[in-house]
Amino acid sequence: MQRILRRVRIPALVGIAVIVVALALGCREDAPAFASAVVEPPSRMPEVNLVAGDGQPFRLSDQQGKVVVVYVGYTFCPDLCPLAMSTLGNAYDRLPAEVRDGVQVVMITADPARDTPEVMAKYVNYFDPSFTGVSGDPATVLETLASWGIHPERSATGANGSYFVSHPTRMYVFNRDGLLRLQIAHDLEPESVASDLELVWREGND
Amino acid sequence: MMHTPKAARRLILIAAIAAAGIFATACSSDSDEDAEATAAPVEATATLAAPAAPAIEIADIRARATPGLENENSAAYAVITNRGTEKDRLVSGSVDASVAGRVELHTTVKEGEMMRMVQVDGWDIEPGASLELMPGGNHVMILELAEQFVVGDTFTLTLVFEQAGEIEVEVPVMEIATSGMATPGAMN
Numbered sequence: 001m002q003r004i005l006r007r008v009r010i011p012a013l014v015g016i017a018v019i020v021v022a023l024a025l026g027c028r029e030d031a032p033a034f035a036s037a038v039v040e041p042p043s044r045m046p047e048v049n050l051v052a053g054d055g056q057p058f059r060l061s062d063q064q065g066k067v068v069v070v071y072v073g074y075t076f077c078p079d080l081c082p083l084a085m086s087t088l089g090n091a092y093d094r095l096p097a098e099v100r101d102g103v104q105v106v107m108i109t110a111d112p113a114r115d116t117p118e119v120m121a122k123y124v125n126y127f128d129p130s131f132t133g134v135s136g137d138p139a140t141v142l143e144t145l146a147s148w149g150i151h152p153e154r155s156a157t158g159a160n161g162s163y164f165v166s167h168p169t170r171m172y173v174f175n176r177d178g179l180l181r182l183q184i185a186h187d188l189e190p191e192s193v194a195s196d197l198e199l200v201w202r203e204g205n206d
Numbered sequence: 207m208m209h210t211p212k213a214a215r216r217l218i219l220i221a222a223i224a225a226a227g228i229f230a231t232a233c234s235s236d237s238d239e240d241a242e243a244t245a246a247p248v249e250a251t252a253t254l255a256a257p258a259a260p261a262i263e264i265a266d267i268r269a270r271a272t273p274g275l276e277n278e279n280s281a282a283y284a285v286i287t288n289r290g291t292e293k294d295r296l297v298s299g300s301v302d303a304s305v306a307g308r309v310e311l312h313t314t315v316k317e318g319e320m321m322r323m324v325q326v327d328g329w330d331i332e333p334g335a336s337l338e339l340m341p342g343g344n345h346v347m348i349l350e351l352a353e354q355f356v357v358g359d360t361f362t363l364t365l366v367f368e369q370a371g372e373i374e375v376e377v378p379v380m381e382i383a384t385s386g387m388a389t390p391g392a393m394n
């Protein structure tokens with residue numbers, strides 16, 4: 001009788017111990033369940049020192065303490081850019097209020113010749129009034145993008161000199177220390193974008 | 207034989223409807239080169255009483271609402287199905303000058319880490335096949351809008367097909383989010 005009990009009890013205790021350890025390990029491993037490409041370790045990107053839509057200087061380093069999402073596109077773009085921006089608008093709306101206050105969405109133009117800071121301000125405001133549109137002196141904007149490895153190319157369309165511009169497929173997410181943490185695919189669902197942004201925000205809060 | 211019994215009459219009617227249906231299915235492509243094909247979006251369920259359904263069926267057409275900048279663009283999306291028996295091809299589109307400056311057919315291509323839009327000269331649509339124009343992929347570009355596209359607006363878009371000719375459609379302006387997004391370059 002006692003032997004039976006012991007036989008039962010020991011495996012049971014071992015079993016419980018295994019489960020507890022597994023849960024503890026499991027929780028730790030499951031925590032960063034990002035849908036986006038994770039940058040490991042988080043890396044510093046070259047500084048952005050341009051002009052925000054309100055005419056004030058925009059520096060990436062001034063955003064520290066917030067999770068910053070940077071999208072590089074242009075306003076003459078009728079398909080992908082508004083799609084990406086509405087995804088960000090939708091994701092932003094899904095964030096809990098406390099997280100939303102700690103997230104800043106920024107769109108930097110890939111077409112500074114046409115997109116002045118004023119145009120950028122009007123454009124991003126359509127998707128969410130809190131978003132920041134960034135442009136500046138065209139040469140400086142293009143140099144900044146080049147320092148990030150982004151080289152927008154123009155392709156002409158029509159007879160009146162209008163053109164389209166190539167732009168990155170991914171959005172950049174910086175953590176609260178100002179380090180590049182994620183690269184979000186432009187076609188990720190808003191639900192996943194929101195959950196990724198919240199995870200990055202929580203990383204800085206632990 | 208003047209007075210056919212009710213049941214028999216019903217049978218004849220059913221047979222006639224069936225025959226008309228078969229006829230419509232088999233011969234749906236021949237009359238479409240005529241002006242007759244100026245149809246509004248057609249439901250997938252063709253009415254038996256109607257003459258042969260148009261070979262080109264345009265469903266789920268919509269255009270993107272715009273932020274209201276100077277000289278802005280929009281894009282229209284739809285699912286275009288070839289119900290005929292011959293290959294057709296969407297070759298161009300147009301709108302009235304009061305809507306926009308011009309219309310182009312575009313696709314989106316991915317080049318490494320960059321995306322760009324490229325103008326194309328058309329898309330073939332095989333019999334029974336559908337051409338899907340969707341966000342992030344193939345689209346009808348509407349350039350140089352005369353006025354901002356606001357949700358709830360509609361405008362007339364003329365699509366030109368090699369076989370079916372010109373088809374006019376009313377396009378509603380909508381907020382277009384991610385759903386139904388294409389994988390760029392996947393159509394090639």
Ligand SMILES: [Cu+2]
Pocket residue numbers: 078079281312313323345347
């Ligand atoms: Cu386009």
